[in-house]
Amino acid sequence: MKKYRHTIFAFSLILTLFNVFPLLAVELRFKEGDIFFASLESETDKDLLVSFKNSRYRIPKSDLEFYDISRKGKEESYRVAKVRLRDGSVIKGIFVEENESEIILKTELGFLNLNKSSILTPYPKKEDSPDFPSKYxxxxVELPExxxxxxxxxxxxxxxxSSNTSALTGxxxxxxxxxxxxxxxxxxxxxxxLVGIPSNSLSAYQASFYTxxxxxxxxxxxxHLNFGFSLGAVNSTYKVPAGSGDTRTGIxxxxxxxxMYEYSGWDKYFFRSTFRTQVYMEPKEIIPSLGFELSGGIRL
Incomplete structure (x- = not known):
């Protein structure tokens, strides 16, 4: 076991580094002054697709002041502070710390200590980490199936x-x-x-469009939970239970x-259970029914 100890340690270290530092990372600097370190998923000539805090964003490159796909680091965000000096110059950086006499910024050139006597008021303050702009x-897109x-x-x-026909199934x-x-x-x-139960005195063939x-x-x-309704026609054949053998047909x-409840977690297959209120409109009466069905199928 001892001879594998160094190998196991190295493998664990690599996994840890992969979890801390994404393989493809990007620094995004928006024109408004916010900086984000995100995971890069893809890049085109016009935009970047990134993930940040378990959400995905597509950003046009034209909306960025600067970006760098060579940067490594965990997902973080910062707000850039602008400090106006008494000599008229402006310094941009990330607010780090403030004491009685100085303000410390992290700039592209490193940490910079600025004496408050050289800064125009109001002094910059430390701000909360900005959220990624929701517009991106x-x-x-889920294509219709x-x-x-x-x-x-x-x-x-x-x-x-009747006593012989209390329900339909099929x-x-x-x-x-x-x-x-x-x-x-x-x-x-x-x-x-469909056929009538408990006897088969009624048979029906239905064609319908539903939405x-x-x-x-x-x-x-x-x-998923869905609500819908349908319109259609039924061609039914009813055997008169009077012993004459006569039948009645009609459309x-x-x-x-x-x-409807639907479960679609099995690859391309789905399962449904549906409660249905169905109404047959006869010439002289309206016949309501209450039903339930189990169904399943495939998504193409």
Whole structure:
């Protein structure tokens, strides 16, 4: 073990240095006088992409007085003080210390002790570290995704249609194309094949267009809550349970309101659970239902 001791120590030291000093660092000096030491992510002819205190920023080079990508150091920020002397000259530097007779600044040439008798009032004061300008905050643009999914719904009629038909269940397929987007709203197309329970006296095939928008998203962007509604049509076949064997068919409109939870933390896959209020609009009556469904799919 002794022969590896120096190797282990050297490896630990390297890891420590990497944690303290980023591999790619940059000193940014804004025209307003603030200085930031940040981690450099990328550089183009026009701007710099940096990270500072767990946030990312894109800064046009034209907004900087000076920058240096060869500097190393931890992420810090300073405010540059301007000291006006009685002879008319101006000295810029970072405020370090003040005593009864002197003010000490850190300048590009090193530490400078200035006698207060040579400085015009008001004297500079030590200020808190400035925050990075929020106008440069940068987030990657989330491109729209096409989603394909399958769901298992169940709808309970309120009240039950009959003793043989209290609910509908079956299978649904849906697609949400990336191009069906307007503002904060997304849309999709859905097909349902449903049968009545406890008996199969009622069968229904539904086609609908729906739209929804997100009103909450977790910080990890993996948990979402959406609200939406749909409009569509149902082609239903109802077997009259009077023993005559007769059936009734018809196409009628339907609408629904949805409250949806979505989890999208599995690579390109997603899972949803949805509460749905669905209304069938028959010629002579309106038939409401309350339902729940589990669904999942893939993001393309």
């Amino acid at each position: 905050s940068w987030k990657e 096409t989603r394909l999914g399958i769901s298992l719904p169940i709808y309970f009629f309120i009240p039950a249609l 299978l649904s397929l849906y697609v949400e194309p990336a191009f069906v987007q307007w503002g904060n709203w997304s849309g999709g197309f859905r097909l349902d094949a 929804f928008r997100e009103f909450w998203k977790s910080e990890s962007q993996q948990h 009628n409109p339907l609408t629904s309101l949805d409250l």
